[in-house]
Amino acid sequence: MQLVSVAAVAENRAIGMRGEVPWPHIEADVRQYRERVAGSPVILGRRTFDSMRDDLPGTRQIVVSRSVDSVDVPSAVVADGVDSAIERAEEIADGDDGNDGGDGTDGDGFVYVLGGGTIYELFQPHLDRMVLSHVAGSYEGDTFYPAWGAEEWAVADETAFDRFTLREWVRRGDAA
Numbered sequence: 691m692q693l694v695s696v697a698a699v700a701e702n703r704a705i706g707m708r709g710e711v712p713w714p715h716i717e718a719d720v721r722q723y724r725e726r727v728a729g730s731p732v733i734l735g736r737r738t739f740d741s742m743r744d745d746l747p748g749t750r751q752i753v754v755s756r757s758v759d760s761v762d763v764p765s766a767v768v769a770d771g772v773d774s775a776i777e778r779a780e781e782i783a784d785g786d787d788g789n790d791g792g793d794g795t796d797g798d799g800f801v802y803v804l805g806g807g808t809i810y811e812l813f814q815p816h817l818d819r820m821v822l823s824h825v826a827g828s829y830e831g832d833t834f835y836p837a838w839g840a841e842e843w844a845v846a847d848e849t850a851f852d853r854f855t856l857r858e859w860v861r862r863g864d865a866a
Contacts, residue, residue, distance in 0.1 A: 691783040693776070693816055695803045696723060697835050698823040698854065704831025705807065709741055712829035718851050719823045723747075726821065731782045732802045733775050735809040739766065747804060752778050754809055772812050807833040814838065819846075820859040 697705055698719055704712050724747065732748035736755035739746075743763070751766040752775050760768055769775035779801040803813045814836045820843070822835070838859075847858040 691780050692800050692818040693779070693803060693813065694800050694819040694821055695810060695813065695817050696727060696821045697805060697810065698723075698825055699835045700825045700827060700829045700831065702828035702831070703834045703837065704829045705805065705810075705835050706833035707829070707831045709737075712831050713825055713827065713853075716823075716825070716851075716853050719825075719854055719856075722856065723823070727802045727804070730800050730802055731779055732804050733769075733779060733809065733813065734804040735806050738804060738806045738809070748802065750782050752782070752801075754812075772816065775813075776816060807835070811836045818861055821856070822859065823851075823854045823856050825854045 698711060698716070699705055700713065706712065727747045728749075730748055731750040731752060733752045733754060734742070734747075736753055736758060739751060739753045739761070746763065746765065749765065751763065753761055753766055753768045754771065754775050755768055756770055758768055767778055769778050783799055783801055803809060803817070820838070842862055843859045844862050845857050846860040847856075849856045
């Protein structure tokens with residue numbers, strides 16, 4: 691299993707303002723994000739999960755929360771912290787959770803971390819990769835993506851789009 695953070699990040703690392711992205715809608719970014727996570731399990735915080743209930747990402751959702759024990763969505767489970775979320779993600783990615791569509795696997799071996807800000811911060815030391823849409827410009831925000839050290843990460847792939855550049859970062863020393 692590879693743990694991959696996915697986010698859209700402004701030049702000042704802003705990722706949110708009052709529960710929304712702080713820049714005008716970028717359809718190409720939303721599309722590539724949805725396609726990337728569609729067939730895989732995802733990890734997200736409870737508030738992010740609640741904000742996406744009408745259109746949940748991924749095949750399974752691991753909701754990190756200390757305030758709830760369960761959620762009323764069949765594809766979602768609750769984990770009370772980072773370690774239990776990673777343990778649950780490994781079970782799901784290995785197809786050991788009993789909900790794999792009958793083929794013994796669940797997704798492509800990637801588990802995506804989708805936020806919010808505190809979740810990105812908590813999972814940062816555990817990540818194998820980051821797939822970040824670097825949005826042109828700085829924006830006012832109340833939620834920010836955590837800083838990372840250039841000595842720890844290398845850009846493995848980069849694609850320019852209108853208004854953002856998609857970069858896949860790989861932790862140095864990890865196999866690509």
